[in-house]
Amino acid sequence: MSVKRDTVISPERQSYLKQMKKRRQNIALGRILILIGIIVGWEAAADLGIIDPFITSQPSKILTTIVDLHNDGQLYNHIWATVAETMVGFIVGTALGTLMAIGLWWSDYACKILDPYLVVLNSLPKPALGPILIVWLGNGKPAIIAMALLISLIVTIITVLNGFLEVDKNKIKLLQTFGAVKGQILTKVILPASVPTIISALKINVGLSWVGVIMGEFLVSKEGLGYLIIYGSQVFELDLVMSSVIILAIVAAIMYQAVSYLETRFMQYKD
């Protein structure tokens, strides 16, 4: 079971550790080189006139744009607007989806009756509902959040419900031998056994909510990173578009990492 602790390090072990260290360094180096290659290549190609920076932008201009946005302070308003919408979208999407999955698990009838509706809603490309949302909810944040919700909700219901239904029947039988009622089966087995499923739904939903929010901002908003991108393209300021995309990529990656961290925190009993 246990790995031998290194009180005395054998030469074989030493060379193995050295090799592993070298491998890790090479991987890190490779990653950095690619990034530098892209930046330098892009900058040089633009300077040398191989590509037209008017339509491709270039790293130095992107940096200036970001610094400008930072200086007049509106950068953070835009980032915050988008992040807040996304967070509301995926938290509400996950919570509501889980609640609905609980409802469908509880009532086998409801599950069977609603099944075809779930299938249709799941296959429908949600952005098609964008215009309807604008008509119903107006030209603002509610429509954007609704879009993010719509995209993640159905997937959550389906994923989490499948998780519930995959819980070992014998674990349920075990509780029944103790005389457990349905509510106890839910709280003692179904929910705790589905924590990994719910967290993986959370991870999927982070990505989907970004799609929904950016989609929504393209359609209606007056602020946010999606708005900056669409505005930049309309006034043909590709520096602004590229800057916004890069910031978006960084913020989205940070949020994904945060959810992954949550996952390791919750899965501690597995180590």
Next chain:
Amino acid sequence: MSQIMVHVDRIGLTYQTAEGETDAIRDISMDIYEKDFVGIVGPSGCGKSTLLSIIAGLIKPTRGIVIVDGQPVDGPSNKIGYMLQEDYLFEWRSIWQNVLLGLEIQNKVNESTKSHVEQLLKNYGLYDFRHHYPHQLSGGMRQRAALIRTLALNPEILLLDEPFSALDYQTRLAVSEEVAAIIKQEGKTAVLVTHDISEAISMSDRIYVLSQRPAIVKNIYDIQLSCQDKTPLNARKCPEFREYFNSIWKELDIHVG
């Protein structure tokens, strides 16, 4: 003989499914006395586990009645503890939280039940592991933890549904030995369902042999071994062991292919 703990009176079970009716159990009657260790063997799919579920009150029989300790069975009762084919310890709970599960479900976690469980853990060598998680324990220890989880509710009758089938052969022998000792020490009545004839002979005082589905009781064997110390391992060395084995084997009429 002592008092009858479980009286199974002419029960039968017919399943209804979309495809049709299935006769699972035709007619089974049995009497299980206090502190008896009864084995039930039968060909696979003959309804052995179903029979246990009926005794436990998890399934209602179509015909007949089960009386446990003078009371007709109607739903799960505290007099009966059920052990499933695997330990089914919850991996997100520590051993301590796992063995308290049954008490928790019945809202019976208090100082006296907790100290009872602590004593069980101490008696059976799991006290030092109470803060461990199931995956950190060996198969045998997990099985013991599962048994303690059942004993925590202080049942008078233990229903064992092939409780060792998930273990490898070596562990299986060791664990069946342990479990038999614990059941004897705690003075419980036990019903063991198994498809392993040797296991049934080595652990039981009496064996019911069931027929193919729809099940009836084909024969009953009172196991009397001449060995001194009748633990499951020693029992296998008795001269009578082979005789019982052969006649039960013939009775089961197992054909391969």
